[in-house]
Amino acid sequence: MIRKSIEIEENAVNSYLHAIRILRLQGVEMVDLEKVIKKVAIETLIHRELVKALLRAYEESLKKESEVMKEIEExxxxxxxxxxxxxxxxxxxxxxxxxxxxxxxxxxxxxxxxxxxxxxxxxxxxxxxxxxxxxxxxxxxx
Ligand SMILES: [Fe+2]
Ligand SMILES: [Fe+2]
CATH class of the missing domain: 1.10.287 (Helix Hairpins)
Structure with missing residues (x-):
């Protein structure tokens, strides 16, 4: 699930950035629309980075957990x-x-x-x- 969400956010970031470029290229004057899309694009980028970090944190923790717990029990x-x-x-x-x-x-x-x-x-x-x-x-x- 984590890998899937990284992939989804990655695609979403690219597609929002693409959408903004298209609007510009077409000379579409939609300041409000562009503002909203920019906000969503930036937040999507934040999601992407967070889920990447989440995956790293999760894998790292699983690796460490068993050894740390074993030491504490003894x-x-x-x-x-x-x-x-x-x-x-x-x-x-x-x-x-x-x-x-x-x-x-x-x-x-x-x-x-x-x-x-x-x-x-x-x-x-x-x-x-x-x-x-x-x-x-x-x-x-x-
Ligand atoms: Fe998202
Ligand atoms: Fe703490």
């Missing part, structure tokens, strides 16, 4: 190791907090709705990381 930390874990988790808590506020600000700055929503969605995901890390810290601090 973890039976000593008291000293627990201290180190808590320290590491707290550092990451700070990173996650920073990412939450950065994505929120980014969401406000971006001028394209689809990218704004993506940044919002990343911010929510970072909030979830923050919650998960917080509960891990509570677990290892005991």
């Amino acid at each position: 973890l039976k930390p000593s008291a000293r190791e627990k201290m180190i874990i808590v320290k590491l988790l707290k550092d990451h808590l700070a990173i996650e907090s920073e990412m939450i506020s950065i994505y929120r600000k980014l969401a406000q700055e971006l001028q394209y709705p689809v990218l704004r929503e993506l940044a919002e969605s990343l911010a929510r995901n970072e909030e979830e990381h923050h919650r998960v890390l917080t509960s891990l810290i509570e677990k290892y601090e005991k």
